Amino acid sequence: MPPAKTLAAGLRRRKYLASLVLLVSLFLLILFLISRPRSIPALSNPALWPQRTCDYAGGRWVPDASTDSHLRYDHTCKEIFKGWNCIANGKRNGRSLLHWRWKPAGCELLPRLDPHQFLERHMNTNIGFVGDSLNRNMFASLVCMLRGVTGEVRKWRPAGADRGFTFLRYNLTLSYHRTNLLVRYAFIKVICKWSASPDGGPLESLGYKQGYRVDVDIPDQTWADATSFHDILIFNTGHWWWAPSKFDPIQSPMVFFEKGMPIIPPLLPPEGLDLALKHMITFVNKAMRPNGMKFFRTQSPRHFEGGDWNEGGSCQRDQPLSSEEVKEIFSVDNNGTNTEVRLVNQHLMKALEQSTFRVLNITHMSEFRADAHPSTTGGKKHDDCMHWCLPGPTDTWNDLLAANLAATDS
């Protein structure tokens, strides 16, 4: 064979080998990418943060065998709403429900918020909780933890807040802004108030007589100013969108308005929620300072067994649920009393996917804690299987918040 030909054949062979190597590497890369554990999300998506190193959202509760005091604060903290004070109210497991720690899958125990460190780290900072009574529960937990370090506080109501405290030595302000739907709503009884036109307009012709006007693009005034006041905001909404006892579909339906006009054809509440979330996320992005930090807390689960709250449902458990029980009670397919939580989360995830909000995913850890509601000691005619005992699981929500904030600083 002439040398030129051998050379050409050699080159061809080498080219062939190179392509083969390239193909095999590509194949291996794809294999690696699809088999990668899900707990390592794309770093570029801040909504998935802080799961960089550890996915705190999934895991299990393990017994806390430590001999340290399990009480992070006691029943004398004045910020505990009466019905949530399980120890003072004599709930059977009011103390033993504290003997559990959250163990995220594949990581160490979720560290406990160190109140002293928290105060030091967040000097000259304003932190606002915006949402329904479940966010107040979380706010009260944080106030009680921090008050254990310093009782020097000024009680006041900054920026439309329902309640608030400044920890004077640290100039750290915490406040709770009460809002059920995030957006403004009001009961409308008189027909001609629905719309400007004297004959009543399209809603009347559709048969609406009274109900709640919900303006999906107007923030509740209890928190509209909180966006410019606070450095850190923690939002929630959910329970009130699934509350037929308040927003009865027939007697007092939610009627959605946008730009001051009724939305025709009328929307159902889940569709109204999507629209309200979209508008409120846009509003907060515009109104908050660029380095402000926004969290959205996922939905808190309820644990009514044997009926809903108004059907004699109760939650008389002394221990967290097993994974099997959680699966059964909350599976959307089973359509049980408490599935609301996962339905709400589906809407939240859709709205937050493209946003710069950080998701505080407390749902799954809380789904186990059927043992930690005030139950019959809530001081109501019915069992309270919705709010949480204080001290209790919402302390762990704040551990999660603190872990998130600490990861940002470093």
Ligand SMILES: *[C@@H]1O[C@H](CO)[C@@H](O)[C@H](O)[C@H]1NC(C)=O
């Ligand atoms: C929250 O975390 C749980 C457990 O990892 C997960 O199944 C769920 O999809 C998450 N929910 C949201 C709204 O991110």
Ligand SMILES: *[C@@H]1O[C@H](CO)[C@@H](O)[C@H](O)[C@H]1NC(C)=O
């Ligand atoms: C206290 O903190 C707020 C919020 O960061 C800040 O605006 C204010 O100047 C601080 N006050 C003092 C005396 O440092």
Ligand SMILES: *[C@@H]1O[C@H](CO)[C@@H](O)[C@H](O)[C@H]1NC(C)=O
């Ligand atoms: C779920 O259950 C409720 C009553 O508890 C019922 O009204 C509703 O139609 C059910 N939904 C589905 C999808 O089966």
